[in-house]
Amino acid sequence: MSSIRNVLFIMCDQLRADHLACYGHPYLATPNIDRLAQRGMRLDRAFVQSGVCGPSRMSFYTGRYVSSHGATWNRVPLAAGEITLGEYLKDAQRRLALVGKTHMMPDHKGLERLRLDGDSELGALLREGHFALVDRYDGHHAEPHGGYANYLRQQGYHSEDPWTDFVISAQDEHGKIVSGWHMRNAHLPARVREADSETAYTADQAIRFIEKQNDEPWVLHLSLVKPHWPYMAPAPYHNRYTFDQCLPVRRHAVEREAPHPVTAAYHQQEECRNFMRDEVIRTVRPVYQGLIAQVDHHMGRLWEALEKLGRWQDTLIIFTADHGDFLGDHWLGEKELFYDTVQRVPYIVYDPSPEADGSRNTASDALIEAIDTVPTILDGLGLPLAEHRLEGRSLLALTRGAAGPWRDAVFSELDYSYREARLLLGRRPDACRGWMVRTAQWKYIHWQGDAAQLFDLTNDPDEFFDLGADPVFESVREAMRARLLEWFCRQRRRTTVSNQDVERGTHQYKKAGVFYGVW
């Protein structure tokens, strides 16, 4: 029997899989996260459902592909009709606590339509995706009235907007206060003390929450806003690494020669134009690594707190990220598009059950998707899985060595309609979508209104050579299109009745007093 009573679901924001020591980084030290991988199972081929925060997180929180939950980009709210992890838990009299970021956008129009835009408890839950807020903190923009800003002011950071003035600001060589929004300042230490920085504050909140639960079971989503931009670290993490301790930039001149139209449009966007420049890469990458080292440090504190409380015995832990960060790879900055740099994330599962002992300190090549997270958590807690809605699979089948046949492809989606790229390409807002099918060997990308892309990951693991137009590979593209079609066909659209309801209702019309076709 499973011994899981609690769940700690940790997400980093914009953390590339290759930026952890346990995933092979030769210089970046992440001993605490590595320790989790040693106690649990490291998933080496874990992929998100979209390479950008909002849709990726909605897939993490709903267990559904982006086409199914419909929140196709950061500014697209999750429809009020979609059911999130917190609601599944609530239906089982459990609570999903939140510390940190969710990127939940309230579906104001949908809630207004349902008269749930007022002060009702349900309206509040739906606005927050059924997270019970311990302390929501999304980062990446000023939140002057939030818990973190209040905390900072209490610590003596006197400002109406201490995040802007201290957390992402620095003092330059001339004593001038400069902003972390300008990447040229990333090498400077933030004006906030490390102990008061975002990562420290968020970890503190989580530790305090766990301590306060005593022996009551809990489910906590600890959602760190780092190492996401603004790239500005507090001392001593701002200069923890030098550029020669960073990974080589994964780019090739051939990628600039005749790029795919969508990639070419991204290349023209400001963040990509800047990340094509060596001085940007040289300035940002060491700080990005420093921010990760800082995250690792606070994970160590969290592990200690769990140890003290005896919680390693009964807590399922998931450590992952919502997507990666190009940092100049493929001549790109930021995220989106379908390269592994952005699509592949770290994913470590620590399953405390004795059944999982055989998988400790092992790694799996199984293809994992973000949508597996909700089924894993529900399964861990022994709660029913709404199979007619959930599109992922419990990973406890892997940790416990009982998986059977596993999927052989993962899928991701993009809607670039809100991006400058749409304007550069002259597209309508409903004609900007792309879909990725990725197997162990092949990555196929299907674009609305543009040619497909294809990469041979066995012979070109860096994804430099686009075979999308190469006639030699038409049969591969054809097979990948067949997979994409099959994927669309099995999406869960019938969400109002469960599979059990269908079973019970099959071939029962005569019981309802209807007798068609009788002679």
Next chain:
Amino acid sequence: MSSIRNVLFIMCDQLRADHLACYGHPYLATPNIDRLAQRGMRLDRAFVQSGVCGPSRMSFYTGRYVSSHGATWNRVPLAAGEITLGEYLKDAQRRLALVGKTHMMPDHKGLERLRLDGDSELGALLREGHFALVDRYDGHHAEPHGGYANYLRQQGYHSEDPWTDFVISAQDEHGKIVSGWHMRNAHLPARVREADSETAYTADQAIRFIEKQNDEPWVLHLSLVKPHWPYMAPAPYHNRYTFDQCLPVRRHAVEREAPHPVTAAYHQQEECRNFMRDEVIRTVRPVYQGLIAQVDHHMGRLWEALEKLGRWQDTLIIFTADHGDFLGDHWLGEKELFYDTVQRVPYIVYDPSPEADGSRNTASDALIEAIDTVPTILDGLGLPLAEHRLEGRSLLALTRGAAGPWRDAVFSELDYSYREARLLLGRRPDACRGWMVRTAQWKYIHWQGDAAQLFDLTNDPDEFFDLGADPVFESVREAMRARLLEWFCRQRRRTTVSNQDVERGTHQYKKAGVFYGVW
């Protein structure tokens, strides 16, 4: 400028396109429906989104494909989050009145989740799909407490369930009361007077509604339950036609030789086993025709009422059906599957505007889908089209000769998970779906877990010869699969923000105080 003030959206239940004189039936006289076609435009290639009531109607009412609205079969409620014609009208301070059938199934679980399962006005509207009920009457099962049953009792049909006892009952040759549920009795006259029959009653309600509006504008869905089973007509329609006045049965011995597994499973269901027998076909088909002749008679009364009130000048009229009826074609009874017998429906549009004068008394070969109905009605009333949700096109572009390029394929879907066929095939409830792509020449059917089907409609208009496994046609199947994939890719999944919202929000992050990628 359009002169449309009112909309009369008429739907018959289970009416095959080939069972109207204006669509080519050589014996069945439908002079009144023909008259509508003369005043308006006849659409010769109109197809439904599913060959069964519930999902087809939900597509008619939402303007969305079945995969998008999710109500995949009769017993699957439309999700509370889906927006129907009535709600679009309500948002524009208009009302969608209903007389007759809708097949709306309240999404009880979804409404309970949203605390809308009580007596609120909104809950009531959502339960009825935002129809304002003049008189809802679904037919096909006893509704002893409805308006029609009350009416019948007032007319002297003394019974707790006058529908069962009079409307679908008859007296046989021996004086015994027998049920219309048994098709062997279909040749007998119903025990209800014609003037009190379902079609007469429903038409009366509609006429009374229209008269009562005086000069107030209105939108009415008149939804007749006939010629749907139980096949029992009141005199004189019960024997209006003889079997030699019926269409030849469209079936071929080759269809029984090695049928597709899903078709073979349907062949084993009771209604199909019975409709394989000549005596069933000989008994039912004349009555089915009689029921249509009766519908036509009451359409004549309706046209007269409109004439008297001067409503032909300002009323958009749509006449269609939710699907056809096999009546033994292809060795099948009832409906479902993807043959034209069931998928193709009559569709007549009367557009009163002078701009439509050029299209009067003409027919169009354009491929029409049920989802075009909502856009047509909203367009007719000058109301905005929610392009991010609606998947159809306004047909007024056709009536007014301003269509431009039109679609060259239609799509339909089936979920047979509730049917005995699923049990016969040993399938899980979430693995029973099929999709049809139909162009002018080809019909391709894509099945979950089974081989595809292909029919060459040019050389085999009766769809007898399944080319699904013929290697000669692999390139055709490949092209049809590409169309199906393209169709999935363009479905409207992003329902919480409009295209206009996206336009306004494109490339605006700096205005929101976010400055990523800036050097």
